[in-house]
Amino acid sequence: xxxxxxxxxxxxxxxxxxxxxxxxxxxxxxxxxxxxxxxxxxxxxxxxxxxxxxxxxxxxxxxxxxxxxxxxxxxxxxxxxxxxxxxxxxxxxxxxxxxxxxxxxxxxxxxxxxxxxxxxxxxxxxxxxxxxxxxxxxxxxxxxxxxxxxxxxxxxxxxxxxxxxxxxxxxxxxxxxxxxxxxxxxxxxxxxxxxxxxxxxxxxxxxxxxxxxxxxxxxxxxxxxxxxxxxxxxxxxxxxxxxxxxxxxxxxxxxxxxxxxxxxxxxxxxxxxxxxxxxxxxxxxxxxxxxxxxxxxxxxxxxxxxxxxxxxxxxxxxxxxxxxxxxxxxxxxxxxxxxxxxxxxxxxxxxxxxxxxxxxxxxxxxxxxxxxxxxxxxxxxxxxxxxxxxxxxxxxxxxxxxxxxxxxxxxxxxxxxxxxxxxxxxxxxxxxxxxxxxxxxxxxxxxxxxxxxxxxxxxxxxxxxxxxxxxxxxxxxxxxxxxxxxxxxxxxxxxxxxxxxxxxxxxxxxxxxxxxxxxxxxxxxxxxxxxxxxxxxxxxxxxxxxxxxxxxxxxxxxxxxxxxxxxxxxxxxxxxxxxxxxxxxxxxxxxxxxxxxxxxxxxxxxxxxxxxxxxxxxxxxxxxxxxxxxxxxxxxxxxxxxxx
Numbered sequence: 001x002x003x004x005x006x007x008x009x010x011x012x013x014x015x016x017x018x019x020x021x022x023x024x025x026x027x028x029x030x031x032x033x034x035x036x037x038x039x040x041x042x043x044x045x046x047x048x049x050x051x052x053x054x055x056x057x058x059x060x061x062x063x064x065x066x067x068x069x070x071x072x073x074x075x076x077x078x079x080x081x082x083x084x085x086x087x088x089x090x091x092x093x094x095x096x097x098x099x100x101x102x103x104x105x106x107x108x109x110x111x112x113x114x115x116x117x118x119x120x121x122x123x124x125x126x127x128x129x130x131x132x133x134x135x136x137x138x139x140x141x142x143x144x145x146x147x148x149x150x151x152x153x154x155x156x157x158x159x160x161x162x163x164x165x166x167x168x169x170x171x172x173x174x175x176x177x178x179x180x181x182x183x184x185x186x187x188x189x190x191x192x193x194x195x196x197x198x199x200x201x202x203x204x205x206x207x208x209x210x211x212x213x214x215x216x217x218x219x220x221x222x223x224x225x226x227x228x229x230x231x232x233x234x235x236x237x238x239x240x241x242x243x244x245x246x247x248x249x250x251x252x253x254x255x256x257x258x259x260x261x262x263x264x265x266x267x268x269x270x271x272x273x274x275x276x277x278x279x280x281x282x283x284x285x286x287x288x289x290x291x292x293x294x295x296x297x298x299x300x301x302x303x304x305x306x307x308x309x310x311x312x313x314x315x316x317x318x319x320x321x322x323x324x325x326x327x328x329x330x331x332x333x334x335x336x337x338x339x340x341x342x343x344x345x346x347x348x349x350x351x352x353x354x355x356x357x358x359x360x361x362x363x364x365x366x367x368x369x370x371x372x373x374x375x376x377x378x379x380x381x382x383x384x385x386x387x388x389x390x391x392x393x394x395x396x397x398x399x400x401x402x403x404x405x406x407x408x409x410x411x412x413x414x415x416x417x418x419x420x421x422x423x424x425x426x427x428x429x430x431x432x433x434x435x436x437x438x439x440x441x442x443x444x445x446x447x448x449x450x451x452x453x454x455x456x457x458x459x460x461x462x463x464x465x466x467x468x469x470x471x472x473x474x475x476x477x478x479x480x481x482x483x484x485x486x487x488x489x490x491x492x493x494x495x496x497x498x499x500x501x502x503x504x505x506x507x508x509x510x511x512x513x514x515x516x517x518x519x520x521x522x523x524x525x526x527x528x529x530x531x532x533x534x535x536x537x538x539x540x541x542x543x544x545x546x547x548x549x550x551x552x553x554x555x556x557x558x559x560x561x562x563x564x565x566x567x568x569x570x571x572x573x574x575x576x577x578x579x580x581x582x583x584x585x586x587x588x589x590x591x592x593x594x595x596x597x598x599x600x601x602x603x604x605x606x607x608x609x610x611x612x613x614x615x616x617x618x619x620x621x622x623x624x625x626x627x628x629x630x631x632x633x634x635x636x637x638x639x640x641x642x643x644x
Contacts, residue, residue: 003084113180204218307337
């Protein structure tokens with residue numbers, strides 16, 4: 001187990017902007033950074049990272065955390081694996097404490113697939129470059145394709161010996177488990193005999209965005225009617241074909257810098273383009289485009305150019321996934337290469353400069369490309385043309401974000417011209433499709449809502465709704481109190497007491513309506529009393545208990561912070577929150593107390609509706625009067641604070 005001191009070193013060293021920025025494109029917005037969320041499908045950036053607090057939050061899907069939880073979520077790692085990942089990145093040596101046999105076994109199992117894949121990749125690579133068979137067969141193949149040594153080494157290409165037992169024996173001699181080798185898709189067990197699946201093939205290791213080998217593609221070199229030309233790693237915990245793009249690790253920087261991703265089909269297409277200096281290319285490995293692949297591209301650029309063969313199959317392939325790409329908010333173009341050419345062969349015939357010139361010249365907007373290609377097929381067939389109009393309207397209806405309105409209108413105008421139909425009529429048809437989607441979505445949600453409604457008694461359901469409304473108000477006031485306690489608790493309230501002591505003096509051990517805030521409140525003062533030091537934000541945002549960690553981030557995260565441009569560009573000096581923290585504390589505390597007063601007042605009013613004796617009723621009336629008086633004093637103080 002990793003020692004707490006080492007974990008603290010990693011937490012202190014890890015820069016959240018550096019780490020998150022290596023996976024998604026971030027843009028500075030005031031004091032924070034903004035980008036597209038890597039955890040859900042979104043078209044408008046809502047993923048915000050705060051470098052000062054060391055936390056992130058997505059205001060779309062609600063995901064929030066710190067640099068460690070980001071690595072856990074994004075790379076699908078356990079907590080120890082994420083700490084180890086960050087330690088390697090920042091060159092920190094981890095100290096280990098004693099762990100139980102069970103915990104150690106679990107950690108080894110979680111890491112074993114990654115280690116095995118890296119071992120296999122190195123073995124295949126060594127066989128290609130250093131064995132007689134690998135050089136004669138595998139290396140000769142790559143050289144015939146025009147690939148230089150630096151390309152083979154960069155992509156760690158390899159070769160698996162024809163002898164079906166060579167790799168198996170080597171792996172087992174090195175101590176790798178037979179079942180794990182089978183699960184990784186490296187060997188098979190046929191009739192009790194173990195053999196290498198990739199025997200006699202050249203190997204293409206497949207890396208994820210962080211450069212870890214997650215699987216392999218293998219191409220046969222001998223002609224065979226029985227064996228497939230390419231075979232891939234089977235789906236497992238690491239490798240999922242629909243979420244993978246070959247070459248993404250080597251292409252991500254270039255994609256971001258050039259703000260464009262080139263998408264091809266095959267491994268060798270990617271290799272050729274990268275070798276020619278066109279480093280923003282990735283491959284879908286022969287699969288139809290998926291939502292996950294499109295989202296992966298969108299992390300680095302919204303501009304996607306698809307390169308396909310110019311035959312009929314290439315045209316159909318170019319149109320697959322069109323609507324998904326549009327819904328993702330990508331700007332998609334297509335380039336059809338001349339007949340009988342794929343990106344690799346065309347690059348070989350024209351050279352890098354000629355290839356890039358061709359792309360720029362032949363690049364076509366995919367919606368207009370689809371329309372032109374479909375019009376050629378429909379010709380004068382009225383039925384086909386009508387279907388095409390409906391199809392185009394369906395596609396255009398997916399461009400329905402407010403910020404894309406002008407883009408949609410431009411498409412409608414140009415499509416109406418090509419179709420030779422009335423523009424207003426196409427607008428009406430597109431709007432109808434949008435309305436149908438909204439109605440369908442509402443209808444799909446309605447049965448669930450109706451079912452929940454039928455399960456509850458009408459009166460009880462009404463009270464639950466009211467309670468939920470009140471709870472939400474308490475939630476906001478209590479969250480505000482936790483925020484100022486964590487942020488400013490250590491600061492002086494006056495020359496005698498701190499902000500934390502002032503809050504404790506005013507509300508003591510007040511009952512919170514929400515357990516999460518109550519837990520953090522008690523945790524704060526328990527830490528203060530036990531250590532005689534004021535807790536910091538990191539004591540909560542990096543807490544082992546997930547509930548405390550997530551709710552602390554929720555409390556601390558404020559999406560709108562004052563931009564530095566007010567002072568830099570407009571010479572308007574505005575006080576920062578550190579300068580006016582006392583007003584913030586007093587405002588927040590007053591709103592918290594007002595909420596509690598209103599809740600108590602409502603409870604006492606309910607008690608008055610129950611028959612009471614004269615003495616009890618007098619006590620309640622007196623309490624109501626005192627509460628109103630206290631409320632009036634607080635409101636008056638609030639006005640003083642507001643104009644101070």
